[in-house]
Amino acid sequence: MSQKNEKQLSESELMQMRHSAAHLMAAAVQQLWPDARFGVGPAVKNGFYYDMDLPVQLTPEDLGKIEQKMRELKNKKLPFERVELPVDDAIAEMDKRGQAYKVELLQLLKEKGSTAVAKETGDADVVDTDSSGGVTSVSFYKTGDFVDLCRGPHVNSTVQIGAFKLMNIAGAYWRGNEKNKQLQRLYGAAFATKEELDQYLWQLEEAKKRDHRKLGQELDIFVISDEVGPGLPLWMPNGTVLRDELERLSKEEERRDGYYRISTPNITKAQLYYRSGHLPFYREDMYAPMIIDDEEYFLKPMNCPHHHQIYLARPHSYRDLPLRLAEYGQVYRYEQSGALSGLMRVRGMAQNDAHIYCRYDQAKEEFLRVMNLHSRYYKLLGIDDYYMRFSKPDLNKLDKYVNEPEKWIEAMNVVKEAMDESGLPYIEAEGEAAFYGPKIDFMIKSVIGTEYAISTNQLDFLATERFGLVYTGEDGKEHPVYVIHRAPLGSHERFVAFLIEHFAGAFPTWLAPVQAVVIPIADRHNEYARKVYETLFNADIPNAINGMRVELDDARESMQKKIRKAQLQKIPYMLVVGDKEAEQGAVAVRLRNNQDLGSMPLDEFVARVHERVVKRSPEL
Ligand SMILES: [Zn+2]
Ligand SMILES: [Zn+2]
Structure with missing residues (x-):
């Protein structure tokens, strides 16, 4: 493959390549489902999509099939050929091909110009965007048997399209209007090189694991x-x-x-928001008002007007x-x-x-x-x-x-x-x-x-x-x-x-919700474990609430299980205590990353946490 020696693409070259990949995907879909009708298919961040009206509901297996067909076409080194047509001829041509959505786009172009099309469809690539009046001639790009209404530009040949992967299928209403038919929006990722694509896919996987909702x-x-x-x-x-x-x-x-x-308070008279300009313009972003003593009050969407009142006082x-x-100000906005x-x-x-x-x-x-x-x-x-x-x-x-x-x-x-x-x-x-x-x-x-x-x-x-x-x-x-x-x-x-x-949920010590957990090895160590817990609870650690955020795990479970549980909770320090620790007034310190610091005197551990917290250090 030629991808390795490809130079770094500029942002516009990259978008051009991604847009070409959208055409390639549509060409592949057309070969697999000749009745396919196409909506719009722009380049987007990290890739591209195409909205399509298909005789079948696509399944994840279909994505593999389409991808394979795309590779086949890519390797045929098909040129992207540009053709200019008067708009009426273009309408006739697309009508002949049964491309009803393209006919609709062309008619819109003819009557209202491209700005309206870009605004309604989210695709600015149909024709040049600054025509606010009707369009008289349009350009098409031909790739093998696939012909698409498009302003271009494109790569010269399909072989110049970089590494791609089809990602998912979503529903999308034609022209963004839920009264219209729902089309299938097929997303792909595309990058100049396989390395960049792999990096992106890794990042997506990693983001899933680190998803804040999960x-x-x-x-x-x-x-x-x-x-x-x-x-x-x-x-x-x-x-x-x-x-x-x-x-x-x-x-x-x-x-x-x-x-x-x-x-400052959370609710405020409407009058202040007329003064600030939030009303009437941002009314739909605000919560509905409540009436108090015959006056309209709103939940505050912003703190500024209140702060200004303090200045004015x-x-x-x-x-x-x-x-x-x-101020850490609480605000409410309607989404x-x-x-x-x-x-x-x-x-x-x-x-x-x-x-x-x-x-x-x-x-x-x-x-x-x-x-x-x-x-x-x-x-x-x-x-x-x-x-x-x-x-x-x-x-x-x-x-x-x-x-x-x-x-x-x-x-x-x-x-x-x-x-x-x-x-x-x-x-x-x-x-x-x-x-x-x-x-x-x-x-x-x-x-x-x-x-x-x-x-x-x-x-x-x-x-x-x-x-x-x-x-x-x-x-x-x-x-x-x-x-x-x-x-x-x-x-x-x-x-x-x-x-x-x-x-990834493993916060530095100063932020960690629980900073340490005390784990007795056996029941007979519970008493010492509790002493350790109490010492740490009252230790002079300058957290938002003074004292260490510590827990004692004296449940009747194995030590291994408790350590595992603490690691899943991403608790920075696990303090294991047994006979030796009880004798020496010490704790055996394990870090959540599995590192074993061995036994240390309790006051040394307190000093360690104290230092980490004071410096807000990322180290454990
Ligand atoms: Zn195009
Ligand atoms: Zn402000």
Whole structure:
């Protein structure tokens, strides 16, 4: 195979190759089921899919058959040939071939143009996307007997398609509309080389093993109860330890960075959200209001307006700024029930939120401090692979966001300078900014390479107008306040989901819900085991709640069984005690990774855990 000596593909070459693989798959399906009718088949992240109307319901065995046919066609080195046709001829041709969905697409193209098609079908590859008016001519790509409406470009020959694997079959309504027929969406993964494909498949397998929903249940971290409601996770004792320790970490870091902590209520009058702009625009993302004393109250979807009220409660002079207000704030947002997923997508969440109120001349420095705070957290948690994603508005369409473009440009420059000074990697994404200011998302990768968007930061220069946030300057006049919104540890919910995958549930000592378990070898050691347990329980370990998180396993089971159980619970230290340990006031320490540290005096073990916890060390 020629894959080995293939050079690294650029992102657009990769998408081109994946899109070509979609054609190859459709060509294979057409050979196997000549009556197949095709919807759309774009390239997507990690691969491609094609929506198809088939005379049979595909089974997993069919995927193997299709894959084999694809290989056969690939090795025939079929060229991708481009043909241009007037749109009416194209409609006639597709009609002749019985491709009803393509005829429908062509008619839509003819009447409304490609933007409408891209929007409705999720496929931007049909024709060039910027035609908002009707299209008069279209292009087709021919691969063997298979002909597809497509703007291209493609690889030259099927043999240039890299390594692929068909992954799964899902249902997808034609044109995303549930009133239409449900088609079969066949997904494939495709990469330039077999090594990359294998790496991706490994990552998927590993992600399954580390799935936070699975581990969250096995490790008693959270539970979702039908009687409480979907998307409203309940934190069990083990999960609450994770939250408490993370919150403590953020309290410490924020204190050092000059934040004050505040607390705000969960429900609020509608009026505040009209002021903030959440109402009426975001009403559908909020929970339905309740009426109290003839007034509408909402569950809060964001903490910002409340924090602004605290700022407004007192007058501020230039000397008071920056003012940094932090809260683990509980918010509620309505998500469609179909979109809910474990801790990743929830309806109620606690945000590691803060708002920094500052002068324009302080904004860059403050943003930089926020970036540095992120990198400290990431270093501590062994997150090495991350970058910032800077969302900027399209400068030509600035009036879409706000009618003061110069303020936008100022704010963007502040953020950009801070990013440059931070030395952290970033990318720029155009045309994506939130409407009240440039924003940065931190994208982090778990050790197995899954990317998560955890934290959003914004430089907000509009709050000053909406809320009248001002300070009195040295000149005695009122000046606008800049607000930085930040939440480095995101919501507890999403961040814990990330950490479960990242650590595969084997948390470092400072985070581990249970840090040690005492295991007597035989019944006659129970008394000493209890003494050890009590010493550790009361030991001076600076956890969120002082004292070691320790358990005693004196059940009538074999020692091996208890060790196995503790390993499954990913408890860092197993302390086995028998005659020798009882005599010497010691514990035999085994680590969850099977390493045997042998016997050590009890106070030495306490000192070891103390040190790990103080440093929040990843080592056991
Ligand atoms: Zn195509
Ligand atoms: Zn905010």
